[in-house]
Amino acid sequence: MDHFLYRNGVLHAEDVPIADIAATVGTPFYVYSTATLTRHFTLFDEALNFADHLVCFAMKSASNQAILKVLANAGAGMDVVSGGEYLRAKAAGVRGDKIVFSGVGKTADEMRLALEGGIRQFNVESEPEMIVLDQVAQSLGVIAPITVRVNPDVDAKTHAKIATGKSENKFGIPISRAREVYAMAASLPGLKVIGIDVHIGSQLTDLAPFEAAYRKVAELTEQLRADGHEIKRLDLGGGLGIPYARSNEAPPLPTDYGALIERTVGHLGCEIEIEPGRLISGNAGLMVSKVIYVKSGEDRDFLILDGAMNDLIRPAMYEAWHDIVPVVEPAPGAEPAKYDIVGPICESGDTFAKGREMPAVGPDDLVAFRSAGAYGAVMSSEYNSRPLIPEVLVDGDQFAVIRPRPTYEEMIARDTVPKWLD
Numbered sequence: 001m002d003h004f005l006y007r008n009g010v011l012h013a014e015d016v017p018i019a020d021i022a023a024t025v026g027t028p029f030y031v032y033s034t035a036t037l038t039r040h041f042t043l044f045d046e047a048l049n050f051a052d053h054l055v056c057f058a059m060k061s062a063s064n065q066a067i068l069k070v071l072a073n074a075g076a077g078m079d080v081v082s083g084g085e086y087l088r089a090k091a092a093g094v095r096g097d098k099i100v101f102s103g104v105g106k107t108a109d110e111m112r113l114a115l116e117g118g119i120r121q122f123n124v125e126s127e128p129e130m131i132v133l134d135q136v137a138q139s140l141g142v143i144a145p146i147t148v149r150v151n152p153d154v155d156a157k158t159h160a161k162i163a164t165g166k167s168e169n170k171f172g173i174p175i176s177r178a179r180e181v182y183a184m185a186a187s188l189p190g191l192k193v194i195g196i197d198v199h200i201g202s203q204l205t206d207l208a209p210f211e212a213a214y215r216k217v218a219e220l221t222e223q224l225r226a227d228g229h230e231i232k233r234l235d236l237g238g239g240l241g242i243p244y245a246r247s248n249e250a251p252p253l254p255t256d257y258g259a260l261i262e263r264t265v266g267h268l269g270c271e272i273e274i275e276p277g278r279l280i281s282g283n284a285g286l287m288v289s290k291v292i293y294v295k296s297g298e299d300r301d302f303l304i305l306d307g308a309m310n311d312l313i314r315p316a317m318y319e320a321w322h323d324i325v326p327v328v329e330p331a332p333g334a335e336p337a338k339y340d341i342v343g344p345i346c347e348s349g350d351t352f353a354k355g356r357e358m359p360a361v362g363p364d365d366l367v368a369f370r371s372a373g374a375y376g377a378v379m380s381s382e383y384n385s386r387p388l389i390p391e392v393l394v395d396g397d398q399f400a401v402i403r404p405r406p407t408y409e410e411m412i413a414r415d416t417v418p419k420w421l422d
C-alpha cells in the first residue's frame, strides 16, 4: 500500500497534487511519501516483535538525508556499504551503534572511519577482509564486532543481476567452510564474533528461498555455539520484493516474512536484524516525467518523455517493469493507447517499456512511474549531460525539495581543465 492515489481525478502524493510539485520544481523529478516510508518500516518493525531486533534500512536503495531522517526518527538502523553511506547515515543523525557495515570490498580506510565513528557490527565477507579488519582495529586499540556473511548456496529465484546467495556469486563465504572461518576469526585479537549474516538476493517474491537459507543459518548457529562461539545476533539480510505491476499477485508481506523468521530461527534466542531496502522505499517514491512528443513510427507509437535511462536505469539494466500512469486520471471509458515509452537519450536501450498499454496522453502531459523510490535516484547519472533530477519529500499537505536540480552551470563547473590546455 502507498499514498499515491487519485483524488478528484488527479494523482496526489499524500495530500499534495503531483501537478503542483511539477509546477514548482519542473520535470522530471522524484517524489517520496513520508507516510509510506514510515508505514513500511513499521510493518517490518512490528513483524519482528517476537524478539529483540533492529530493522536496518538498506540505504543503497535510497539515501537522501531527508529519507534517512524520516526512517531514523521512526527507529530504524542503517545498513551501509561504503564510507560515503556510513557518513551519510551519521550526517542524518544515526548513532554508530545502529549502523551495520556490509559489502564485499571494504577498504582499510572505510573500516577506520567506521571504527572511529562507532559501528554496530561489520558483516565480514572473506578471510582477507578479516585480516585487514583485525589489523585496523588493533592499530586503533579497539575490538571490531563482526558477523561473517555466509553464502548458503540457495537459489533466490530472482533476476540474475540481483541474486547473491548462490555459490557462483561473489558474496560471503561458502557455508560449508563457515566453521573454519569462524575459528580463524576467534583467533584474531582485534575481532569479536557476535553472530552470523546472510543475504541471498533482492526482489524475492517467494518466501521459500528465505526459508531454505534461514534453516541453514539455524543449523550453523547450533554448530558454531557447540564450537564455543557466542552467536547472539543473526543478520538475515534484505530482499523481500514488492509488487511492481499492480496487476500481478502481491508478494508476501512483512508480517508473513516475520512469521517465517520466528519459525526458522526464533527458538535460538538471538537478536534479529534485517536489512530491507526496496520494501521500505520502493513504493514510497514516484518518478514524474513529462511527455515531450508522441512520435508515430512505422508500426508503433513512441511516447518520448523528458525522463530517461540516466534518471531511472532499472528498465534498461534489469528489464524491470514499472507501472507508468497519467497524472490526470483518464475519463471512464477512455480509449487506451499502446506505446513504446522512451527517453531522449541517444541509444535504443533508453526504453522504459515496449508496447505498453496505457491511457492515451499527449505533449506536456505528466506521467508517473510507480515503485521508483528504491534504486531510482541513487542509481541516476548525468549521462548525456542531463543534470541529476530533483528529489521532493511530501508529508501530509506539505512538500519540500530535498535535493535541488543542479543548474547547467553547476554541472559544468564540477569539471576542471588543466592549465596546459588554457
Ligand code: LLP
Residues within 6 Å of the ligand: 058, 061, 079, 102, 103, 162, 199, 201, 202, 203, 237, 238, 239, 240, 275, 276, 277, 278, 279, 314, 318, 374, 375
Ligand atoms: N543487504 C545486502 C547485503 C544487500 O546487498 C542488499 C541489496 C540489501 C540488503 C537490500 O535488498 P532489498 O531489500 O532492497 O532487496 N539495483 C537493484 C537491486 C540491487 C540490490 C543490491 N543489494 C535493483 O534496482 O533492482
